[in-house]
Amino acid sequence: xxxxEPADWPDAAIAASAVIEAEEIHVGFGASVGxxxxxxxxxxxxxxxxxxxxxxxxxxxxxxxESFVIGDQSLIGxxxxxxxPAFSMGDYTQIHNSGLHSGYKPLTIGHNCWIGQASILxxxxxxxxxxxxxxxxxxxxxxxxxSGELLEGCTLYGEHAVTLEDDVWLVGGAVVSxxxxxxxxxxxxxxxxxxxSTEPNHTYAGIPARDVTDRLNFWKSMSSASKxxxxxxxxxxxxxxxxxxxGRLYWMTPAIAQPQAGDVILTENAPDWELAGRNGASLFDxxxxxxxxxxxxxxxxxxxxxxxxxxxxxxxxx
Numbered sequence: 001x002x003x004x005e006p007a008d009w010p011d012a013a014i015a016a017s018a019v020i021e022a023e024e025i026h027v028g029f030g031a032s033v034g035x036x037x038x039x040x041x042x043x044x045x046x047x048x049x050x051x052x053x054x055x056x057x058x059x060x061x062x063x064x065x066e067s068f069v070i071g072d073q074s075l076i077g078x079x080x081x082x083x084x085p086a087f088s089m090g091d092y093t094q095i096h097n098s099g100l101h102s103g104y105k106p107l108t109i110g111h112n113c114w115i116g117q118a119s120i121l122x123x124x125x126x127x128x129x130x131x132x133x134x135x136x137x138x139x140x141x142x143x144x145x146x147s148g149e150l151l152e153g154c155t156l157y158g159e160h161a162v163t164l165e166d167d168v169w170l171v172g173g174a175v176v177s178x179x180x181x182x183x184x185x186x187x188x189x190x191x192x193x194x195x196x197s198t199e200p201n202h203t204y205a206g207i208p209a210r211d212v213t214d215r216l217n218f219w220k221s222m223s224s225a226s227k228x229x230x231x232x233x234x235x236x237x238x239x240x241x242x243x244x245x246x247g248r249l250y251w252m253t254p255a256i257a258q259p260q261a262g263d264v265i266l267t268e269n270a271p272d273w274e275l276a277g278r279n280g281a282s283l284f285d286x287x288x289x290x291x292x293x294x295x296x297x298x299x300x301x302x303x304x305x306x307x308x309x310x311x312x313x314x315x316x317x318x
Contacts, residue, residue: 001040012046014056020044028072041065047072047091048295058082061102073300077117082107084123089113090131091293091315092307103127103143105161112312116172125178126161132312133164136172136190143178165200187218227286228268231311235266238305245298252283262296273316291318 002022006014007126013032014020020033021040027033028048036055042064050070058068059085069088070076077097084103089095090111099115101107103123109115110130116137121127124144135141141254154316160179167185176182184200189205189212198204203216213292222230235249246296248260252267261280269287282299284291293299293315306312 001042006045010268028139034078039068041068041087043067043069045069047074049073049300050075051074053078053097056080058087059102060085071111073304075228079148092303093118095136103141110166112307113313122130125159129164130166130168130184131314132167134169135164136170136174137290139170139171139175141176145168145178187216224286226269231266233285234306234310238302241302242305246299249302262298263292264296264298264302266271284313288316293317 001023001119003210004020004022004025006016007308009027011029011223012027015033015035015037018033018037018283019036022044023042025044026048030049031046032053033046034054034236037052038057040059043066043070047070049072052222055074055078063085065084067088068084071089071091072094073092074089075094075097080095080099080101082101084107086102086106089109090109093109093113095115096117098117099119099121101121106124107121107123107127108129110133112131113129113133113161115135116139118138119135120140122144123143127141127143141162142212143161146157148156150157158178162176162180163176164182165184168182169187169192170176171175171188173191174188180194181197182188183198183200185201188194188209189203192205192209193207194204195208196235201219202211203218204210204215205212205216239249248262249264252265252271259279259281263281266284266286269285271283271285273283274290280294282292282294282296291313303313
């Protein structure tokens with residue numbers, strides 16, 4: 001392990017009191033690491049424009065952390081504790097302050113996730129969190145239970161992996177028990193305690209949580225035409241506040257044979273990914289909800305504007 005010096009990465013802002021120990025490290029352009037941050041892992045990757053705020057700690061509970069990887073334009077808020085053997089989070093994901101994320105198995109988090117302050121992510125067994133997941137403030141996800149005395153016959157003991165699939169929302173203060181799969185587009189209401197795996201597109205509330213989709217259903221069907229119309233509105237609204245990008249954010253048409261580098265192009269389906277890559281444009285496909293990542297100024301501004309609640313796209317290239 002070697003200690004990284006701030007001067008090693010002049011295109012990033014690494015505080016003088018931050019300590020990063022690694023055998024292999026990459027810090028992206030515009031990344032920042034705050035005062036008092038301590039990271040110890042064999043491999044460290046801090047993406048372009050990513051931010052790690054003050055006093056955050058990352059290491060293994062025992063032995064060495066193999067990898068600590070955070071994606072482009074991501075955030076780890078101040079005073080987080082990340083103690084796992086391997087940690088990864090995708091692009092545009094935010095973990096807000098004062099969380100405890102620890103265990104003996106890997107913790108993986110996808111793209112475009114939002115995790116509120118004072119949350120607990122336990123990975124005694126593997127914890128896998130998909131893309132576009134929202135975890136409200138003070139929520140807890142557990143992969144183990146152990147307290148009662150086995151010698152005296154306590155059966156409340158176990159270690160079981162947990163998976164949160166894409167687009168899950170734990171509204172806030174929710175608890176997820178070990179061994180569960182929280183299915184795609186499930187919503188777990190404030191303060192609920194989930195003790196059983198969920199069904200896709202269903203809503204759960206209470207202690208223990210019960211299916212209340214018949215009373216609380218927060219998803220509706222969207223036709224392709226309605227999605228296109230909504231994206232038109234998003235584009236117009238974005239350009240009102242970002243005049244400098246006029247003419248560089250548009251739908252792909254047959255008349256546009258040669259997009260310019262740095263442009264953002266939308267398509268309804270069957271995009272020409274090769275064309276986008278060759279010309280340096282960022283291509284967003286509405287059908288697959290994926291995009292060809294170029295990390296241009298406009299692409300970053302567009303995604304940051306969309307990702308909160310309007311629309312979330314997943315990169316199809318590293």
